[in-house]
Amino acid sequence: MILYVLLALLNGLIIGTSRAVNGQLSTRIGPFRASVWNHVVGFAFLSVVLLALHSRPDAHSAPVAAYLGGVFGALFVAVNSHVFPRLGAMNASLLVISGQVLSAVTIDCVNQRTVPSGPRILGVVLVLLGLALPRLKARIRPEETKERLTNS
Structure with missing residues (x-):
């Protein structure tokens, strides 16, 4: 393994x-x-x-x-x-991987004709939070985050 x-x-x-x-x-x-x-x-x-x-x-x-x-x-x-x-490398990779995870859960649910299990739902929620985190941080600390986003 x-x-x-x-x-x-x-x-x-x-x-x-x-x-x-x-x-x-x-x-x-x-x-x-x-x-x-x-x-x-x-x-x-x-x-x-x-x-x-x-x-x-x-x-x-x-x-x-x-x-x-x-x-x-x-x-x-x-x-x-x-x-x-x-x-950029990080944003593109994060979005691609997020799309893969979300589509994999959707495809599995459609193929198995079931509702996703608790751990899968938690995984999807964590992926969505990971996508939203930079935007949430930008609202909390706009000056610091704006400077980092423009430099990356």
């Missing part, structure tokens, strides 16, 4: 680094061109990995969802490349 936790943490570091790199590339060549380069390089890398593992993907047996996942992934990278330089 600890291996999977460590892999998930490593994946988070890689995603954060990827977003920063794509954000910088986006400011230079535009978000959609940055997304194209992201996917071209990713395709080449995965092709080399598959060849090294002597594995050949069977495109005919892949479900339609596999192709939709690719479309959503490309759209995610393009939108993220556009938003990241404008919102």
